[in-house]
Amino acid sequence: MDFTGFEVRKCPPTAMYIPNFITSEEEQRILSHIERTPKPRWTQLLNRRLVNYGGVPHPNGMIAEEIPEWLQSYVDKVNNLGVFESQNANHVLVNEYLPGQGILPHTDGPLFYPIISTISCGAHTVLEFAKREGTTAEEGDASVGDGDGDGDQAGRVVLFKLLLEPRSLLILKDTLYSDYLHSIAETKEDVLCDRICNYDLCETTYKMGDHLVRRAPRISLTIRNVPKTSKMKLKFC
Template sequence: MITTTMSASERFELSSYRIPGSDSCFYIPEFITEGEEAYLIRKVAPGFRPALGPSIYERLQIRDSPVQRWKQLANRRLQLWGGELTSNNVLVAQPMPSFVETYPDIINRLQQTGVFHGSPHGKPNHIIMSLVPSTDPSQTRADDSPGTKFVPCLLCVVDIFLTVEVCVCVRVRSMSQAKTVPPRSSSTPSMSNRQLQPHEDGPAYHPAVATISLNSHCVFHYYRYTLPESHGGRSIDPTPVLSLLLEPRSVVISTDSLYSNRLHSYVPPFQARLGMPDQRARRIHEIKEDRFTAGGAADFVSPIANWERVTDAATREVLANGGALTRGTRYSLTCRDVGKVAQLKSFVKR
């Protein structure tokens, strides 16, 4: 079991972290310390209080980074650090948040792994910070629950880079003058129940990606295409070729063919039963066309290929006996190197 946390100045042999059965996937547990993790989370969501859940605080902006706004997707929220990509796969560069290049110096630490050796810049120049809300019902948003009553609380108004958002204050949601939110339609799944669809990262990046997990774990799947269909489309084999359990503070690195020729996806662990690699993935019932929706992900036992490197004793017990894990709010830092870069001032001059 590996429990040693890598320091920013440490050089190590990446091959010793290779996942069995893959030549281009590496898993490093405890890549950062618990103190560094807490520091990063405070930078990502200052004021975040796990006891109250993310309902109020996940809206807060990153205070020590350049001006960025949350981007709301169907199943997560994200911010882009280092700039944004144009339709031509050119990165319009912006400064990175200071904390990723000072303490805990994530950029240099990833550079020390050697995975970006040979990339255009020799290190990541772009990070996607994603926030995936908790799947724990006790931590869901107050206004996501059927019949919840609330009123805006002026004490919770927060200034977010020249915009103002009014949060829902849990202390007054039971007041008699509060209005009732209509129940959510059962046909519309909540964000926490939606699986990120299998996808590729595309040609804009050097074929290496490092993803750091914060605050909670995640089940990560890799998929392959089946033979091209007669009409020219490409279908996806619903059985993962590789499944990993990403622990908090770990980093998973995908390179070469696993990056270029495979798709990847994550699924909330409550939708996936976990097991050791010798527990063969088995189909519970027939997969239909929506096999990659939240329901489809539950149709397989997920053998975890990196089980020998899992450091948490309780998690190893679940892997040994089978079962599911409850995921909390998860932050991830997806770090890549974009080859084509343009400075913002070059666009302003046009």
């Protein structure tokens, strides 16, 4: 797919933002499946909960699990774009964010092929970016996590932001993957400002200074490739 028309040009390379990547019907099907996920499948963190599909990434290699058919169809939809170049996605991290919840500054790190794709469902959010410590710093004094959002907010400076609407697909790679931390602030409402870089690609027309509707529960599907996997493959019902 030619992403030329979807590239966010007001931030460092490379972010692609595709509004309405999935339909409202597909979004409702995803939310319905997530709602029915058995409680033991969830990992409860301090500021949100999550589910790994495809396996749990580990430095020694991910023991591959079969991704459920309902979810694999969206993985295939992303793979069909050629997002991961010569690779295919084999892992999905499902995060649930309630109003007031967020994720600390982090990079996804070396366990993953250096491209992130994220489908947003249910509600909007604003993704914030700060310079990773040790690169040609503007400022930014945040720890680098492992993709689960561990980090340190002390001293970080938000340089730019992306507004993620429901049903959108965001792709991050290149410098944005390696040299910047991304995070979601723990707030119940977002104010639009001139640091948001993708207004021109959004489905809705916004005016700076507007308050978005208060945050509602959001489900994100972060679809990635884990290069190092075990030959074992587990299947769960």
